[in-house]
Amino acid sequence: MSIEDTIDLFGPEIYWQKLLGFIIGIIIIGIVCYIDDSKGGVHPLIKLTAQTIAAIVMVISGVKIDGLQIPFINDAPWGDAFYTILTIGWIVGITNAINLIDGLDGLSTGVTIIASISLLIIFSLNGAPLLAIILITALAGALIGFLPYNFNPAKTFIGDVGSDFLGFSLAVISILGVAKTYTAIVIVAPLIVLALPVFDTLFAIVRRIIKGKSLKAVIMPDRGHLHHKILDKGYTQKQAVLILYGISATFGMFAVILLESGIWKAISFALMIVVAIAIGYHSMFKLKEEEKEENNAK
Numbered sequence: 585m586s587i588e589d590t591i592d593l594f595g596p597e598i599y600w601q602k603l604l605g606f607i608i609g610i611i612i613i614g615i616v617c618y619i620d621d622s623k624g625g626v627h628p629l630i631k632l633t634a635q636t637i638a639a640i641v642m643v644i645s646g647v648k649i650d651g652l653q654i655p656f657i658n659d660a661p662w663g664d665a666f667y668t669i670l671t672i673g674w675i676v677g678i679t680n681a682i683n684l685i686d687g688l689d690g691l692s693t694g695v696t697i698i699a700s701i702s703l704l705i706i707f708s709l710n711g712a713p714l715l716a717i718i719l720i721t722a723l724a725g726a727l728i729g730f731l732p733y734n735f736n737p738a739k740t741f742i743g744d745v746g747s748d749f750l751g752f753s754l755a756v757i758s759i760l761g762v763a764k765t766y767t768a769i770v771i772v773a774p775l776i777v778l779a780l781p782v783f784d785t786l787f788a789i790v791r792r793i794i795k796g797k798s799l800k801a802v803i804m805p806d807r808g809h810l811h812h813k814i815l816d817k818g819y820t821q822k823q824a825v826l827i828l829y830g831i832s833a834t835f836g837m838f839a840v841i842l843l844e845s846g847i848w849k850a851i852s853f854a855l856m857i858v859v860a861i862a863i864g865y866h867s868m869f870k871l872k873e874e875e876k877e878e879n880n881a882k
């Protein structure tokens with residue numbers, strides 16, 4: 585295979601332009617987050633600005649959502665400005681989503697691994713550009729080697745530099761993987777794969793606005809995230825992380841099944857998971873009650 589053929593496999597001539605934009609975006613976010621991790625005191629709005637600038641750099645470099653198929657309104661006149669805003673919103677949103685779930689050792693790392701593997705399968709089934717497949721494989725492989733050091737009890741912490749990098753990478757690579765696809769299911773697949781951090785982020789935004797009664801409250805941290813709720817139920821950090829791994833893997837498998845086998849098999853899979861969780865929860869609750877009775881008898 586010639587060099588020209590290899591380049592063609594990666595995509596059009598803006599291949600290097602996209603990679604350069606990706607690197608520049610990572611550097612912009614990394615510098616701001618490094619200052620925050622090492623010295624602290626960086627205002628959330630400054631980090632949000634850095635993320636937005638990095639997202640704009642990606643759009644300029646040619647990484648942009650350029651097609652959106654919505655049932656019943658496929659002929660809607662989506663303009664270039666709409667896709668630009670959508671791309672920036674997606675990149676900034678996913679970057680913050682991964683950052684917000686980074687509250688327990690190994691959580692964001694493991695969720696990113698699961699999301700990366702799911703996206704890899706989806707990209708392979710959909711004939712995505714080789715560039716996206718290589719990047720998502722590299723990300724998953726690197727994190728698999730890193731996870732033992734980041735899992736509880738962690739020897740290495742990723743900080744905002746790591747979590748923002750993971751979110752930014754997932755957001756950009758997911759766009760690269762479906763950039764030339766106009767099938768609704770394929771376009772929505774990355775959203776399903778990342779449903780756990782996305783839901784947690786959206787819920788956090790709504791929760792903080794309601795409690796704070798102001799948009800300013802959105803940037804204020806709290807203990808209302810999913811991992812906090814699980815810990816409050818009495819689970820250990822390891823148990824909470826493994827539960828969230830399971831939820832993330834379920835979403836990933838649902839997306840793959842939806843893409844490969846259709847909506848009804850995907851729904852059947854989801855129902856089986858719900859039943860299994862219900863049975864498991866009932867058994868665990870019954871076991872805890874029996875343990876309480878034995879302790880009371882003693």
